[in-house]
Amino acid sequence: MINRLNDWRKQYVSDRQFTLALAFVVGLLAAFAAFVLHGLIRQIERLLTAGFDIKSFNWLYLVFPVVGIYLTSLFVKYVVKDNISHGITRILYAISRKQSRLRGHNTWSSVIASAITIGFGGSVGAEAPIVLTGSAIGSNLGQMFKLDSKTMMVLVGCGASAAIAGIFKAPMAGVVFTLEVLMVDLTMASLMPILIASVTATCLTYILVGSDSLFHFTLDAEWQVERVPATILLGIFCGLVSLYFIRLMTACEGVFARLRNHSYLKLILGGAVLSSLIFLFPSLYGEGYSSINILLNGRTEADWNTILNNSLFYGHGDLLMVYIGLVLATKVFATSATNGGGGCGGTFAPSLFIGAFAGFFFSHLWNVNRVSIYLPEKNFALLGMAGVMAGVMHAPLTGIFLIAEITGGYQMFIPLMIVSICAYLTIYIFEPHSIYGMRLAREGKLITHHTDKAVLTLMSLNSIIDRQFTPISIDMSLGKLVNVISMSTTGFLPVLDKAGTLLGEVDLNRIRNVMFRTELYHHFTVEQLMTQPAATLGVNDPMEEVMQKFDETNAYVLPVIDTDSHLIGYISRTRMYATYRKMVADMSAE
Numbered sequence: 233m234i235n236r237l238n239d240w241r242k243q244y245v246s247d248r249q250f251t252l253a254l255a256f257v258v259g260l261l262a263a264f265a266a267f268v269l270h271g272l273i274r275q276i277e278r279l280l281t282a283g284f285d286i287k288s289f290n291w292l293y294l295v296f297p298v299v300g301i302y303l304t305s306l307f308v309k310y311v312v313k314d315n316i317s318h319g320i321t322r323i324l325y326a327i328s329r330k331q332s333r334l335r336g337h338n339t340w341s342s343v344i345a346s347a348i349t350i351g352f353g354g355s356v357g358a359e360a361p362i363v364l365t366g367s368a369i370g371s372n373l374g375q376m377f378k379l380d381s382k383t384m385m386v387l388v389g390c391g392a393s394a395a396i397a398g399i400f401k402a403p404m405a406g407v408v409f410t411l412e413v414l415m416v417d418l419t420m421a422s423l424m425p426i427l428i429a430s431v432t433a434t435c436l437t438y439i440l441v442g443s444d445s446l447f448h449f450t451l452d453a454e455w456q457v458e459r460v461p462a463t464i465l466l467g468i469f470c471g472l473v474s475l476y477f478i479r480l481m482t483a484c485e486g487v488f489a490r491l492r493n494h495s496y497l498k499l500i501l502g503g504a505v506l507s508s509l510i511f512l513f514p515s516l517y518g519e520g521y522s523s524i525n526i527l528l529n530g531r532t533e534a535d536w537n538t539i540l541n542n543s544l545f546y547g548h549g550d551l552l553m554v555y556i557g558l559v560l561a562t563k564v565f566a567t568s569a570t571n572g573g574g575g576c577g578g579t580f581a582p583s584l585f586i587g588a589f590a591g592f593f594f595s596h597l598w599n600v601n602r603v604s605i606y607l608p609e610k611n612f613a614l615l616g617m618a619g620v621m622a623g624v625m626h627a628p629l630t631g632i633f634l635i636a637e638i639t640g641g642y643q644m645f646i647p648l649m650i651v652s653i654c655a656y657l658t659i660y661i662f663e664p665h666s667i668y669g670m671r672l673a674r675e676g677k678l679i680t681h682h683t684d685k686a687v688l689t690l691m692s693l694n695s696i697i698d699r700q701f702t703p704i705s706i707d708m709s710l711g712k713l714v715n716v717i718s719m720s721t722t723g724f725l726p727v728l729d730k731a732g733t734l735l736g737e738v739d740l741n742r743i744r745n746v747m748f749r750t751e752l753y754h755h756f757t758v759e760q761l762m763t764q765p766a767a768t769l770g771v772n773d774p775m776e777e778v779m780q781k782f783d784e785t786n787a788y789v790l791p792v793i794d795t796d797s798h799l800i801g802y803i804s805r806t807r808m809y810a811t812y813r814k815m816v817a818d819m820s821a822e
Contacts, residue, residue, distance in 0.1 A: 234376055234377070238377050238378065241377070247379075247383070248421070250377070251379075251383055251386065251387070251425050252424060252425055252428055254370070254373050254374070254377075254387060254390075254425075255386075255387070255390045255424075255425035255426070255428040255429040255432075256428055256429070256432050257373065258366065258369055258370045258373065258387060258390045258391050258394055258429050259390065259394040259397075259398075259428060259429035259430065259431070259432030259433040259436070260432055260433070260436055261366075261369045262362070262365065262366030262369055262391050262394035262395045262398055262429070262433050263394060263397075263398035263432070263433035263434075263436040263437050263440075264436065264440075265339075265340075265343055265362060265365045265366065265369070265395070265398075266358075266362045266366075266395060266398040266399045266433075266437070267398070267436075267437065267440045267441065268343060269343045269346065269347055269358050269361070269362055269365075270358065270399070272343075272344075272347035272351065273346075273347050273350045273351045273358060273518070273519075275351070276347065276348070276350075276351025276352065277350075277351050277353075277517075277518055280292070280296055280351070280352065280353075281517075284542055285542075287541075287546055287547070290511075290514075290542055291511075293353070293507060293510045293511040293514060293517070293542075294507045294508070294510075294511050295507070296352045296353045296507075297352055297353040297354060297355075297503065297506045297507045297510055297517075297570070298499075298503035298504075298506070298507050299352055300348055300349050300350075300351065300352020300353055300354050300575065301349060301352075301354060301499065301502060301503060301506070301570060301573045301574045301575040302499055302503070302574065303348050303352070304345050304348045304349045304354075304574055304575050304576050305495065305499065305573075305574030305575075307344065307345055307348065308341075308345060308574070308576065309495075311341075312337055312341045312345070314335065314337065314341075316337075316338065316341050316342050316345060316361075316364070316576055317571055317576060318360075318668075319342060319360040319361050319363060319364030319578055320360050320363055320364070320413065320414075320578065320668040321668050322334075322338075322364060323363065323364060323367045323388060323392065323414060324414065324668060326367075326371070326388070327385055327388060327414065331381040331384060332371055332374070332381055332384035332385045332387075332388045333371055333375060333384070334364075334367060334368040334371040334372065334388070335368070336368075336372055338364055338365065338367075338368030338371075339365055339368045339369050339372060340365070342361035342362070342364050342365050342576060343361065343362070343365055345361070345575075345576035346358050346361035346362075346576045346577050346578075348576075349570060349575035349576050349577050350518050350519060350577055351518070353506070353507075353510055353517045353518055354506070354518065354570040354575040354576075354577055355506060355509070355510070355516045355517070355518070355520070355563065355566035355567050355569075355570050355577075355582065356519075356567055356570045356571060356575060356576075356577020356578060356579070356581065356582065357519055357577055357578045357579065357580040357581025357582055357584075358399070358519065358577065358578070358581065359395070359396065359399055359578050359580035359581055360577065360578020360579065360580050361576060361577065361578060362395040362398075362399060363391075363392045363395045363396065363578075363580075365391075365395065366390075366391030366392055366393075366394050366395030366398075367388045367389075367391040367392045367395070368391065369391050370384075370387030370388050370389075370390050370391035370429075371384060371387060371388050371391070373387060374387045374388075385422075386421070386422045386425050386426070387425070388414070389410040389414055389422065389425075389426050390425050390426050390428075390429035390430075391429070392406075392409065392410050392413075392414055393406035393407050393409060393410040393426045393429055393430040393433075394406060394429040394430055394432065394433035395433070396409045396430075396634075397429075397430040397431070397433040397434045397437075398433035398434065398436065398437045399437075399446070400446055400634060400637065400638045401434050401437050401438065401445065401446070401637070401638065402434070402633065402634050402637035402638050403427075403430040403431050403433075403434045403637075404430075404633045404637060405630055405633040405634035405637050405638075406426075406429075406430040406433070406434075407426055407427060407430050408627070408629045408630050408633050408634075409627065409630045409634075410426055411629070412625070412626070412627035412628075412629055412630050413625055413626075413627050413630065413666065413668060445638050445639060446521065446638050447521070447524060447525055447528055447638050447639050448525055448528065448529055448639075449528045449529070449610070449614060449639035450529075451611065451643050451644065452531070452608040452610050452611055453608045453611065454643065455611075455643070455644060455646060455647050456605070458604075458605050459605060459607065459647070460650065462595075462598065462605070462607055463615065463647045463650045463651055463654075464650060464654050465594075466591065466594050466595075466612060466615060466616065466619060466651055466654075467619050467650060467651040467652070467653065467654025467655045467658065468654055468655070468658050469590065469594050469619075470587065470590055470591075470616055470619025470620045470622070470623055470651060470654075470655040470658075471619070471623045471654065471655040471656070471657070471658025471659040472658060472659075473560070473586060473587075473590045473619075473620055473623070474583075474619075474620050474622075474623025474624045474655060474658075474659045475623070475658075475659050475662050475663060476564070477563075477564050477579075477582075477583070477586060477620070477624055477667075478624060478659075478663055478667050479663075480564045480565070480568070481564055481567065481568055481579070481667065484564070484565065484568030484569070484572060485568060485571075485572065487501075487572070488501070488502065488568070488571075488572030488573070495574070498572060498573055498574060499573050499574055501569070501572070501573065502569040502570065502571075502572045502573015502574065502575070503569075503573050505565055505566070505569035505573075506566055506569040506570055506573065509562050509565060509566045509569070510566065512543070512544065512558075513543060513555070513558060513559045513562065514541070514542040514543050515539060515543075515559050516559065516562070516563060516566045519581040519585070520563075520581065520582075520585040521581070521585075523539055523585070523588075523589075524584065524585060524588045524613075524617070526538055526539045527539070527588050527589070527591075527592045527609070527610065527613040528588065528610050528613055528614060528639070529610065530609070530610060531610070533549055533552070534549075536552060536592075536609075537549040537552060539552075539555070539556075540552065540555060543555070553593070553596060553597065553600075556589055556592060556593050556596075557593060559589055560586060560589045560590055560593055563582055563585060563586050563589075564582070564586075567579060567582045579624065579667055580621075580625075583620050583621045583624040583625065584617050584620070584621060586620050587616040587617035587618065587619055587620030587621055588613045588614070588616055588617050589613075589616070590616040590619070590620055591609075591612040591613040591614065591615050591616020591617065591619070592609050592610075592612065592613040592616065594607075594612060594616065595607040595608070595609045595611075595612035595613070596609050611644065611647075614635060614639060614644060614648075615635075615644065615647055615648060615651045616651070617631075617635050618631035618632055618634075618635040618648045618651055618652050618655075619631065619651040619652060619654070619655035620655065621634065621635075621652075622651075622652035622653075622655045622656045623655040623656060623658065623659040624659075624666065624667050625666045625667065625668065626656060626659070626660070626663075626665065626666035627666065628649075628652035628653055628655070628656040629652075631648070631652040631655075632645070632648045632649055632652050635648055636648060693769075693771070693772075693773065693775060693778060693792070693803070694771075695811070696803055696807050696808055696811050697792050697800060697801040697802070697803055698801050698802045698803070698804065698807070699800070699801040700721075700801075701722065701725075701726055701799070701801060701802060702716060702719070702720045702722070702725055702726075703725070703726050703727070703728040703732075703799070704716055704725050704726070704727055704728075704738065704758055705727070705728070705729075705758065706727055706729070706735055706736075706757070706758050706759045706762070707757055707758065707759065708757065708758045709753060709754055709756070709757055709758075710746065710747070710752060710753045710754070710755070710756040710757070710758075710761070711750075711753030711754060713725075713738065713747075713758055713761070714747050714753065717740060717747065722802075723739065723740045723741065723788075724737050724738065724739050724740065724789060724802075725737060725738045725740075726791060726799050726802075727758055727762045728799060731798070732798040732799060733796070733797045733798055733799075734765075734768070734791055734793055734797055734798070734799045735762070736762035736763060736764050736765070737762060737763065737764075737765055737791070738758060738761055738762050738763075739763060742761075742763060743761050746761075765787075765790060765791050766785035766786075766787040766790065767781045767784070767785050767787065767790055768790065768791055768792075768793050769781065769790050769791065769792045769793070769803060770792070770793065770794075770795070771792055771793065771794050771795070771800055772795075778790075778803065778808070779808075782805050782808070787805070788804065788805055788806075789802045789803065789804045789805070790802065790803055
């Protein structure tokens with residue numbers, strides 16, 4: 233059926249028209265997935281916490297998060313049977329190493345897993361799972377219709393932009409997110425599909441849930457030029473908070489990674505940390521969007537003190553700043569414990585959460601100490617959301633447009649820009665890559681907007697290896713070597729031992745002076761004639777390093793070996809540059 237449909241569309245529908253149609257479908261499906269996920273989270277959370285007394289602590293906070301990550305780990309282990317954590321990093325890896333191919337289960341598995349995790353209190357966000365879901369929908373539609381890798385990349389970007397647009401009703405933020413975080417270049421060939429997917433998802437979300445924004449915000453006081461110094465300082469503060477978040481998150485992930493073969497130890501450690509923190513600070517339960525709304529809408533101490541509900545701090549308004557500071561400091565531990573213990577969720581919502589708390593903490597501390605001009609706390613909580621998001625994701629434009637769109641806070645556009653830029657410039661000093669890209673960047677597998685580096689990242693070393701070679705032994709005589717040369721089609725012969733280990737190579741250009749002298753055929757062996765290659769390439773070497781070795785040695789061909797020094801094949805300079813030029817041309821084509 234699919235094959236007949238594909239044959240028909242190739243005959244009557246152009247590739248560009250078909251891509252636009254698929255972008256529309258991806259937008260619909262991604263928005264519906266976001267609607268289902270948030271509906272599931274709300275229903276689970278309402279079912280579990282509806283009867284809680286806001287005036288006292290609740291012991292069940294010690295139970296629900298552990299149950300949630302345990303159920304999620306069982307679902308992943310026995311149903312999904314694949315790793316679905318680090319959703320956005322997984323998308324970046326698929327783009328750079330798997331020709332934008334994501335597995336079929338990614339279209340639904342993250343929705344179920346993250347709904348269980350977050351509904352039961354996991355201190356993570358639903359955005360990364362939905363972005364993975366939307367991207368997987370685009371990828372699998374592309375695979376179904378056998379589209380090329382370039383179109384597949386566009387469809388993956390459509391899914392990601394539709395997911396963000398659908399969740400937040402923020403079409404521009406969805407487009408910019410795809411540009412900044414997924415590094416999909418917005419050429420004319422890719423801009424229109426991504427816009428269609430983003431707008432489609434936004435419209436469907438309006439139809440499904442109405443016109444209310446995810447966060448409710450009304451401007452408390454118009455922005456004033458006199459607040460520029462404070463806004464710059466907030467941006468720097470958000471950059472440092474982002475650095476704290478990234479570094480501590482990485483350290484905590486390292487601890488859980490060492491327990492990868494001890495699932496129950498991971499569950500015990502992650503569950504104990506998460507449930508204890510939620511018991512002490514209920515604001516850490518789930519995505520924490522209700523707490524953000526308190527900070528964005530509160531005007532008085534009484535309003536802000538409602539954030540202390542359900543906690544040991546209830547009724548102690550004098551400890552509000554202590555509570556805010558502790559929540560700000562411990563959110564990263566709660567997020568790490570959730571994912572490390574076996575839960576499923578992203579860092580998108582935690583960055584918004586930490587940003588709101590950081591902005592409120594900064595402005596309230598400023599106002600308490602009566603430092604010059606008054607800073608409206610709710611406005612600065614909003615600015616903090618943009619600042620920390622810009623720092624954690626290395627995406628200042630996403631921070632600006634997302635916060636402006638989801639809150640209707642376009643009147644704050646200039647301070648949003650100032651905070652986002654300052655936060656990004658601050659963290660860039662310490663971390664050149666986002667929390668999503670840093671793992672891949674260390675391995676040389678991260679796509680960037682630098683065309684040359686992007687092409688080298690997309691190039692597959694495996695695809696340009698010539699595996700057709702004629703091996704010879706080290707004790708072979710010159711006479712037998714000449715006989716092998718007569719049947720060989722290459723100008724070099726690898727010398728291997730019985731295990732296939734590369735010992736050297738014989739270059740025909742180097743032995744021309746003896747190979748035609750028959751009287752020497754029994755006087756020379758391969759061991760006397762072979763030389764060492766100018767350099768060797770590892771099977772896992774990044775293409776940028778491969779190019780560098782060719783430039784340094786000026787070699788025509790170089791051998792590729794595995795980790796045990798066994799010969800895999802050869803890469804020729806000619807084939808490598810031909811592939812490189814073709815990929816540059818393909819990327820530049822509209």
